[in-house]
Amino acid sequence: xxxxxxxxxxxxxxxxxxxxxxxxxxxxxxxxxxxxxxxxxxxxxxxxxxxxxxxxxxxxxxxxxxxxxxxxxxxxxxxxxxxxxxxxxxxxxxxxxxxxxxxxxxxxxxxxxxxxxxxx
Amino acid sequence: xxxxxxxxxxxxxxxxxxxxxxxxxxxxxxxxxxxxxxxxxxxxxxxxxxxxxxxxxxxxxxxxxxxxxxxxxxxxxxxxxxxxxxxxxxxxxxxxxxxxxxxxxxxxx
Numbered sequence: 001x002x003x004x005x006x007x008x009x010x011x012x013x014x015x016x017x018x019x020x021x022x023x024x025x026x027x028x029x030x031x032x033x034x035x036x037x038x039x040x041x042x043x044x045x046x047x048x049x050x051x052x053x054x055x056x057x058x059x060x061x062x063x064x065x066x067x068x069x070x071x072x073x074x075x076x077x078x079x080x081x082x083x084x085x086x087x088x089x090x091x092x093x094x095x096x097x098x099x100x101x102x103x104x105x106x107x108x109x110x111x112x113x114x115x116x117x118x119x120x
Numbered sequence: 121x122x123x124x125x126x127x128x129x130x131x132x133x134x135x136x137x138x139x140x141x142x143x144x145x146x147x148x149x150x151x152x153x154x155x156x157x158x159x160x161x162x163x164x165x166x167x168x169x170x171x172x173x174x175x176x177x178x179x180x181x182x183x184x185x186x187x188x189x190x191x192x193x194x195x196x197x198x199x200x201x202x203x204x205x206x207x208x209x210x211x212x213x214x215x216x217x218x219x220x221x222x223x224x225x226x227x228x229x
Contacts (some may be wrong), residue, residue, distance in 0.1 A: 052178075061180035067226025072169035086194060113226045 029095035037109025068111030149215025165224040176223025182215035
């Protein structure tokens with residue numbers, strides 16, 4: 001009897017502990033993994049991997065350079081395409097299929113591209 | 121005669137060059153100092169992660185972004201205020217100016 005009680009107490013410990021832990025802020029973004037991001041660029045490189053590539057629709061302009069851009073900005077841009085707040089048709093379609101982890105990985109990958117740092 | 125032809129050719133090519141670009145880098149820099157610098161930096165290498173780097177970005181993309189902010193096609197409360205006050209010429213000048221800055225963005229992608 002005591003044994004069962006002890007086991008039950010043990011099992012309930014994590015639940016008690018987590019109940020007392022303050023809730024994590026909802027905005028805590030998953031840390032992006034640039035290596036994983038590199039493997040997810042198949043949908044991106046057809047436009048962003050070709051220097052000077054131009055959009056065809058609805059307006060013609062060169063697609064932006066991403067390498068070396070701020071990670072936070074890249075993340076918010078993809079999230080805005082995903083939510084529809086930004087309206088480019090191709091980008092909405094592509095970002096719509098990305099998870100939050102995909103977005104974080106891609107942003108981390110593109111952010112580390114381009115600008116060399118002392119450690120590189 | 122020959123010299124006159126050369127001169128008119130020179131004038132014609134200069135007129136063509138300015139018509140092709142139509143942007144004034146000096147005016148662009150002046151406008152950048154006045155409006156954009158605080159967030160994006162004068163060389164377009166913004167120090168704040170939420171604000172995109174502009175230095176070396178393609179001018180047609182920068183101009184499109186500014187036009188979209190101005191028209192409301194792209195929604196951002198901060199940029200709407202700034203872009204709304206720009207003329208079409210300001211937009212071309214600023215896009216040309218920031219794209220002419222040393223590239224902080226990668227060449228390939």
